[in-house]
Amino acid sequence: MSGILVAGVGNVFLGDDGFGVAVAGRLAERDLPAGVSVADFGIRGVHLAYELTGGGHDTAILVDAVARGGPPGTLYVLEPTPGEVSGPVLDAHDMTPETVLALAGALGGRTGRVLLVGCEPADLSPGMELSPPVAAAVGAAADLVADLVHQEMAAAPVSARSP
Numbered sequence: 001m002s003g004i005l006v007a008g009v010g011n012v013f014l015g016d017d018g019f020g021v022a023v024a025g026r027l028a029e030r031d032l033p034a035g036v037s038v039a040d041f042g043i044r045g046v047h048l049a050y051e052l053t054g055g056g057h058d059t060a061i062l063v064d065a066v067a068r069g070g071p072p073g074t075l076y077v078l079e080p081t082p083g084e085v086s087g088p089v090l091d092a093h094d095m096t097p098e099t100v101l102a103l104a105g106a107l108g109g110r111t112g113r114v115l116l117v118g119c120e121p122a123d124l125s126p127g128m129e130l131s132p133p134v135a136a137a138v139g140a141a142a143d144l145v146a147d148l149v150h151q152e153m154a155a156a157p158v159s160a161r162s163p
Helices: 015-028 045-053 097-107 132-155
Strands: 004-009 036-042 059-065 075-078 113-119
Touching (some): 004 015, 004 132, 015 059, 015 113, 059 132, 113 132
Parallel strands (some): 004 059, 059 113
Antiparallel strands (some): 075 113
16 A cells, blocks of 8 residues: 545535535645545545545545534544444445445455544535635645645655655
Protein backbone atom coordinates (compact mmCIF):
# COMPACT_ATOMS: atom_id res chain seq x y z
CA MET A 1 0.00 0.00 0.00
CA SER A 2 1.07 3.55 -0.48
CA GLY A 3 -0.43 6.97 -0.52
CA ILE A 4 -3.18 8.87 1.17
CA LEU A 5 -6.78 9.09 0.04
CA VAL A 6 -8.82 12.14 1.02
CA ALA A 7 -12.49 11.34 0.47
CA GLY A 8 -15.21 13.98 0.62
CA VAL A 9 -18.53 12.34 1.43
CA GLY A 10 -22.07 13.58 1.86
CA ASN A 11 -25.22 14.57 0.04
CA VAL A 12 -25.00 18.03 -1.58
CA PHE A 13 -28.81 18.15 -1.74
CA LEU A 14 -29.16 18.10 2.06
CA GLY A 15 -27.61 21.40 3.16
CA ASP A 16 -24.68 20.90 5.52
CA ASP A 17 -24.39 17.22 4.57
CA GLY A 18 -22.51 18.55 1.52
CA PHE A 19 -19.65 19.72 3.76
CA GLY A 20 -17.27 16.87 2.83
CA VAL A 21 -17.84 17.46 -0.88
CA ALA A 22 -17.12 21.19 -0.44
CA VAL A 23 -13.86 20.47 1.40
CA ALA A 24 -12.80 17.96 -1.28
CA GLY A 25 -13.44 20.66 -3.90
CA ARG A 26 -11.31 23.14 -1.98
CA LEU A 27 -8.49 20.59 -1.55
CA ALA A 28 -8.58 19.69 -5.25
CA GLU A 29 -7.44 23.27 -5.94
CA ARG A 30 -4.36 22.88 -3.73
CA ASP A 31 -0.92 21.57 -4.56
CA LEU A 32 -0.71 18.48 -2.36
CA PRO A 33 2.29 16.15 -2.10
CA ALA A 34 2.78 13.25 -4.51
CA GLY A 35 0.92 10.18 -3.37
CA VAL A 36 -2.12 12.12 -2.12
CA SER A 37 -5.37 11.77 -4.01
CA VAL A 38 -8.52 13.78 -3.34
CA ALA A 39 -11.89 12.42 -4.44
CA ASP A 40 -15.52 13.48 -4.13
CA PHE A 41 -17.40 10.30 -3.22
CA GLY A 42 -20.63 12.13 -2.41
CA ILE A 43 -23.24 9.50 -1.55
CA ARG A 44 -21.32 6.64 -3.20
CA GLY A 45 -20.50 4.87 0.07
CA VAL A 46 -20.30 1.45 -1.57
CA HIS A 47 -17.68 2.75 -4.00
CA LEU A 48 -15.74 4.26 -1.11
CA ALA A 49 -15.81 0.92 0.75
CA TYR A 50 -14.33 -0.83 -2.29
CA GLU A 51 -11.71 1.92 -2.67
CA LEU A 52 -10.73 1.55 0.98
CA THR A 53 -10.30 -2.21 0.68
CA GLY A 54 -8.40 -2.07 -2.60
CA GLY A 55 -5.06 -1.88 -0.80
CA GLY A 56 -3.94 1.31 -2.51
CA HIS A 57 -3.81 3.60 0.52
CA ASP A 58 -1.88 3.58 3.78
CA THR A 59 -4.22 6.24 5.16
CA ALA A 60 -7.69 7.45 4.27
CA ILE A 61 -9.02 10.77 5.53
CA LEU A 62 -12.79 10.92 5.25
CA VAL A 63 -14.43 14.36 5.40
CA ASP A 64 -18.10 14.55 6.34
CA ALA A 65 -20.74 16.33 8.41
CA VAL A 66 -20.75 14.72 11.85
CA ALA A 67 -23.30 15.54 14.55
CA ARG A 68 -21.64 15.26 17.97
CA GLY A 69 -23.53 17.92 19.90
CA GLY A 70 -21.14 20.85 19.51
CA PRO A 71 -21.85 24.28 18.07
CA PRO A 72 -22.44 24.28 14.28
CA GLY A 73 -19.17 24.62 12.40
CA THR A 74 -17.10 22.84 15.07
CA LEU A 75 -14.44 20.61 13.51
CA TYR A 76 -13.54 17.17 14.86
CA VAL A 77 -10.78 14.69 14.08
CA LEU A 78 -11.87 11.15 14.88
CA GLU A 79 -10.38 7.73 14.25
CA PRO A 80 -13.39 5.49 13.59
CA THR A 81 -13.09 1.74 13.68
CA PRO A 82 -15.31 -0.78 11.97
CA GLY A 83 -18.02 -2.12 14.25
CA GLU A 84 -21.26 -3.97 14.06
CA VAL A 85 -23.98 -2.13 12.22
CA SER A 86 -27.59 -2.96 12.87
CA GLY A 87 -30.13 -2.85 10.08
CA PRO A 88 -29.46 -2.87 6.36
CA VAL A 89 -25.86 -2.08 5.51
CA LEU A 90 -26.37 -1.31 1.84
CA ASP A 91 -28.48 1.83 1.88
CA ALA A 92 -26.24 3.53 -0.66
CA HIS A 93 -27.80 6.93 -0.05
CA ASP A 94 -27.34 6.92 3.72
CA MET A 95 -23.99 5.35 4.53
CA THR A 96 -22.19 6.92 7.48
CA PRO A 97 -18.40 6.62 7.70
CA GLU A 98 -18.90 3.88 10.30
CA THR A 99 -21.19 1.97 7.92
CA VAL A 100 -18.67 2.34 5.09
CA LEU A 101 -15.94 0.94 7.35
CA ALA A 102 -18.18 -1.93 8.44
CA LEU A 103 -18.87 -2.76 4.80
CA ALA A 104 -15.15 -2.54 4.04
CA GLY A 105 -14.51 -5.02 6.84
CA ALA A 106 -17.21 -7.32 5.50
CA LEU A 107 -15.55 -7.22 2.08
CA GLY A 108 -12.42 -8.61 3.70
CA GLY A 109 -9.93 -6.00 2.55
CA ARG A 110 -7.42 -4.10 4.64
CA THR A 111 -8.32 -0.44 5.03
CA GLY A 112 -5.14 1.00 6.52
CA ARG A 113 -5.47 3.90 8.95
CA VAL A 114 -8.73 5.86 8.68
CA LEU A 115 -9.25 9.36 10.04
CA LEU A 116 -12.48 11.32 9.94
CA VAL A 117 -12.53 15.10 9.75
CA GLY A 118 -16.05 16.02 10.70
CA CYS A 119 -17.97 19.25 10.99
CA GLU A 120 -20.95 19.83 13.27
CA PRO A 121 -23.91 20.58 10.96
CA ALA A 122 -26.53 23.25 11.57
CA ASP A 123 -29.06 22.32 8.88
CA LEU A 124 -29.53 19.01 7.07
CA SER A 125 -32.81 19.93 5.41
CA PRO A 126 -33.19 19.82 1.61
CA GLY A 127 -31.20 22.52 -0.13
CA MET A 128 -27.84 22.96 -1.83
CA GLU A 129 -26.34 25.68 0.36
CA LEU A 130 -24.18 25.15 3.43
CA SER A 131 -25.30 27.06 6.52
CA PRO A 132 -23.11 30.09 7.35
CA PRO A 133 -21.16 28.42 10.21
CA VAL A 134 -20.47 25.29 8.16
CA ALA A 135 -19.54 27.27 5.04
CA ALA A 136 -17.13 29.28 7.21
CA ALA A 137 -15.50 26.03 8.40
CA VAL A 138 -14.66 24.72 4.90
CA GLY A 139 -11.34 26.59 4.62
CA ALA A 140 -10.25 25.64 8.14
CA ALA A 141 -11.16 22.02 7.43
CA ALA A 142 -9.10 22.03 4.22
CA ASP A 143 -6.15 23.40 6.23
CA LEU A 144 -6.70 20.73 8.89
CA VAL A 145 -6.77 17.95 6.30
CA ALA A 146 -3.57 19.31 4.70
CA ASP A 147 -1.92 19.29 8.14
CA LEU A 148 -3.05 15.70 8.71
CA VAL A 149 -1.68 14.71 5.30
CA HIS A 150 1.74 16.16 6.19
CA GLN A 151 1.68 14.43 9.62
CA GLU A 152 0.81 11.09 8.04
CA MET A 153 3.52 11.46 5.41
CA ALA A 154 6.11 12.37 8.05
CA ALA A 155 5.14 9.29 10.08
CA ALA A 156 5.31 6.91 7.10
CA PRO A 157 8.31 4.58 6.93
CA VAL A 158 10.96 5.74 4.44
CA SER A 159 10.25 2.74 2.17
CA ALA A 160 6.56 3.74 1.91
CA ARG A 161 7.16 7.34 0.85
CA SER A 162 6.79 8.40 -2.73
CA PRO A 163 9.87 9.90 -4.42
